Amino acid sequence: MASHLGGEVVAAGNYDDIINDSLSLTGKYLSGDFKIEPPKSVRKWNRSLKIEGARQHNLKDITAEFPLNVLCVVSGVSGSGKTTLVKQILYPALKKIKGEIADKIGFHKAITGDVDSIAQIEMVDQNPIGKSSRSNPVTYIKAYDDIRDLFAKQPLSKMRGFQPKHFSFNVDGGRCDTCKGEGEQIVEMQFLADVHLTCEVCGGKKFKEEVLEVKYKEKSIYDILELSVDEAIEFFKEEKNIVKAIQPLSDVGLGYVKLGQSSDTLSGGEAQRVKLASFLGKGKNADKILFIFDEPTTGLHFHDIKKLLASFNALIEQGHSIIVVEHNTDVIRCADWVIELGPEAGDGGGTIVYAGTPAGLKKVKESRTAVFL
Numbered sequence: 001m002a003s004h005l006g007g008e009v010v011a012a013g014n015y016d017d018i019i020n021d022s023l024s025l026t027g028k029y030l031s032g033d034f035k036i037e038p039p040k041s042v043r044k045w046n047r048s049l050k051i052e053g054a055r056q057h058n059l060k061d062i063t064a065e066f067p068l069n070v071l072c073v074v075s076g077v078s079g080s081g082k083t084t085l086v087k088q089i090l091y092p093a094l095k096k097i098k099g100e101i102a103d104k105i106g107f108h109k110a111i112t113g114d115v116d117s118i119a120q121i122e123m124v125d126q127n128p129i130g131k132s133s134r135s136n137p138v139t140y141i142k143a144y145d146d147i148r149d150l151f152a153k154q155p156l157s158k159m160r161g162f163q164p165k166h167f168s169f170n171v172d173g174g175r176c177d178t179c180k181g182e183g184e185q186i187v188e189m190q191f192l193a194d195v196h197l198t199c200e201v202c203g204g205k206k207f208k209e210e211v212l213e214v215k216y217k218e219k220s221i222y223d224i225l226e227l228s229v230d231e232a233i234e235f236f237k238e239e240k241n242i243v244k245a246i247q248p249l250s251d252v253g254l255g256y257v258k259l260g261q262s263s264d265t266l267s268g269g270e271a272q273r274v275k276l277a278s279f280l281g282k283g284k285n286a287d288k289i290l291f292i293f294d295e296p297t298t299g300l301h302f303h304d305i306k307k308l309l310a311s312f313n314a315l316i317e318q319g320h321s322i323i324v325v326e327h328n329t330d331v332i333r334c335a336d337w338v339i340e341l342g343p344e345a346g347d348g349g350g351t352i353v354y355a356g357t358p359a360g361l362k363k364v365k366e367s368r369t370a371v372f373l
């Protein structure tokens with residue numbers, strides 16, 4: 001369980017205790033009850049991107065082919081050259097081709113292949129999605145606009161002349177003037193961490209009293225922000241556009257997060273999935289994106305890795321492509337295609353040990369990953 005459903009210590013003890021505790025998700029994974037099931041078959045592909053003649057750092061003049069519209073994992077021991085190949089060559093080189101501002105590009109001869117079949121390239125990390133406590137998952141994925149419109153349409157809003165902007169915490173008008181819609185006041189303490197105090201004017205409700213009096217199905221805008229994503233999907237079921245806008249947050253496994261939870265309090269893995277939800281929300285007809293991840297499972301529990309993999313699949317179903325640099329064997333097993341660099345680190349690495357489906361990797365003697373699959 002996570003967030004407001006979590007926080008209890010569900011199991012403490014030795015391996016057997018954890019396995020036997022039916023509430024512990026870790027136990028379910030250790031005992032094999034919950035497994036990350038690799039897909040029964042791998043996706044086929046016909047489009048790809050190629051980096052030719054990569055020579056940055058330890059890379060030994062290699063040519064790497066990355067299939068598109070699938071989950072492609074780049075594996076290999078630490079120091080084998082994964083980040084150099086993907087983040088220092090492929091990412092900036094493609095950005096430059098697309099006319100975007102790019103960082104320094106690592107040495108290579110050319111990028112070839114179906115460059116035109118992707119419109120955009122995105123690197124997704126676990127960095128926070130916002131520093132202000134005013135930003136939150138619904139504002140990030142732009143679902144809040146429809147909610148504000150709905151509140152502005154209520155009879156009391158009309159009588160009082162409230163517009164959608166009165167239900168925004170980003171501009172003056174409806175938000176609490178004292179805390180500027182943050183719901184709290186931050187007291188800076190010299191030498192100590194800042195102290196967060198609930199705003200005494202609005203009592204943490206972020207809006208002025210006359211705005212909070214506007215209700216939709218008995219709930220104020222503050223009550224709405226207190227709903228979890230899944231509760232909101234149920235609550236707004238007559239408002240199809242709102243449900244459609246919020247649904248991606250549930251699809252990436254964030255159904256338990258409150259709509260109004262400040263972005264700065266989301267965990268790294270949660271922030272990463274909010275970002276993916278914002279892309280999922282654009283739907284099947286959106287521009288095709290190549291997503292790049294460098295070790296996205298760092299710090300994640302098996303259960304969260306499962307959600308991340310489900311989010312990857314949802315993006316691929318919409319026609320996007322995913323390249324993941326990863327050591328995690330569950331992710332490697334779920335890949336459609338694996339490129340392993342190595343065999344060793346530094347000068348002993350920098351070559352392609354294997355490129356193919358995960359099943360084939362098991363048979364490669366030089367692979368340091370194969371034994372763990």
Ligand SMILES: Nc1ncnc2c1ncn2[C@@H]1O[C@H](COP(=O)(O)OP(=O)(O)OP(=O)(O)O)[C@@H](O)[C@H]1O
Pocket residue numbers: 057058076077078079080081082083084085345346347
């Ligand atoms: N800026 C740099 N200058 C010189 N050598 C570097 C630089 N960055 C990386 N290297 C070297 O290049 C090799 C490949 O590094 P890289 O970061 O690509 O490995 P990696 O496979 O991503 O490893 P990890 O799994 O630890 O992230 C390593 O030997 C590393 O020490």
Ligand SMILES: [Mg+2]
Pocket residue numbers: 082083084294325
């Ligand atoms: Mg790396």
Ligand SMILES: [Zn+2]
Pocket residue numbers: 176177178179180181182183184199200201202203204205206207
């Ligand atoms: Zn206030």
